[in-house]
Amino acid sequence: MAGNDDKSFWDRARRHLIRYGGTFAPVIIERASGSFVYDADGRAILDFTSGQMSAVLGHGHPEIVQTIREHAERLDHLFSGMLTRPVVSLAEQLAGLLPPGLDRVMLLSTGGESNEAAIKMAKLATGGFETVAFAQSWHGMTSGAAGTTYSAGRKGYGPAPVGSLAIPTPNPYRPRFGNAADWRAELAYAFDLIDRQSTGSLACMIAEPILSSGGLIDLPEGYLAELKELCRARGMLLIVDEAQTGLGRTGRFLACEHEGIKPDGVILGKALGGGLLPVSAFCATDNVMQVFNPGDHGSTFGGNPLAAAVAMTALDVLFEERLIERSAEIGPWLLGELAGLRTHPFVTDVRGRGLFIGIEVDPRAIGARPVVDRMLARGILSKDTHGTVIRIAPPLNIPREDLAWAVGEIHAVFQDVARDLKRAA
Secondary structure, three states: OOOOOOHHHHHHHHHHOOOOOOOOOOOOEEEEEEOEEEEOOOOEEEEOOHHHHOOOOOEOOHHHHHHHHHHHHHOOOOOOOOOOHHHHHHHHHHHHHOOOOOOEEEEEOOHHHHHHHHHHHHHHHHOOOEEEEEOOOOOOOOHHHHHOOOOOOOOOOOOOOOOEEEEOOOOOOOOOOOOHHHHHHHHHHHHHHHHHHOOOOEEEEEEOOEEOOOOOEEOOOOHHHHHHHHHHHOOOEEEEEOOOOOOOOOOOOOHHHHOOOOOOEEEEOHHHHOOOOOOEEEEEOHHHHOOOOOOOOOOOOOOOHHHHHHHHHHHHHHHHOOHHHHHHHHHHHHHHHHHHHHHOOOEEEEEEOOOOEEEEEOOOOOOHHHHHHHHHHOOEEOEEEOOOEEEEOOOOOOOHHHHHHHHHHHHHHHHHHHHHHHHHO
């Protein structure tokens, strides 16, 4: 079998595929196992993307594989008007893990679809139609979710849904209002602008606790609590999108738990499927969720019994292997090991929470993508986001020795970049 330079493969890919994300990496992946993927040349590549943030348990976790094998043979997919034990059990399990009161669950297929359902629910529950999101947000690419996505996908499609509003993303690393301590003034100013633009029909604010595609922006301490009060005062709901930050990624089951708040709704996705199946959940309070009537939102694969069984297994593994605690423990160590990159003049910040870390580079010196390409050449798959940030998000059960090896390789990459930039100066 030909390796990564298989001309026929790349010719067929160019002929028949369009990019459904960024530029395709110049490798052909043949298999994946644990924290690694393996290319057509037999090279092991450490997956610091966790399969686009979904494989928090790594690739091919044996308990996930066993669950799929058992349920694929016995109970795979049904008409969505029929109930199965895995679906009810998963809903009950999620209700027990979320902040008290968020005990109503709608199971769907993707985080974007869950955001879509949440927006519909918020409009029905409040009678309003205006949605608010951060100006560097990512919530999905379907119509309603895309209306609240501002980091990409807004050019050339015509107007967004009526009532799509945005507020500045609070950036404690690059504060707009003098210094990072002034985020309250920025937030008050942002909602003053919302009040002036609103027609009096505010429905909800959708917020990521850490803006991933927006550049790994962690909200300032106290921000979500203040945001909840501003929403409450206006009769609008606060929906927290935990599709990328949930299930232990930041060292708590939900990232919003660091703030101790109870939102009106929570979005879970990606990681629920154990890296293998598309499954998501929209969870809210009973008084909010009861506004849904039959037909208000439907999904062919929502409540799929196989996906629900896999999600329960993923949650069981998460707690049995104490991966949330591990993220809280090993994340600060990894952040500390990478903090030395700040000594390079082109590195403007290294930040993160748990096993969710961003390395920001100065775009005047080099973009994030060339650095990501160099890391791939040394056997580490990462993601460039917002054009200036290299996103580090390994599986939560990655062996420490693999992390230690990766730290050495990353430092070597940045030393090479520094040398090349110095030569070019």
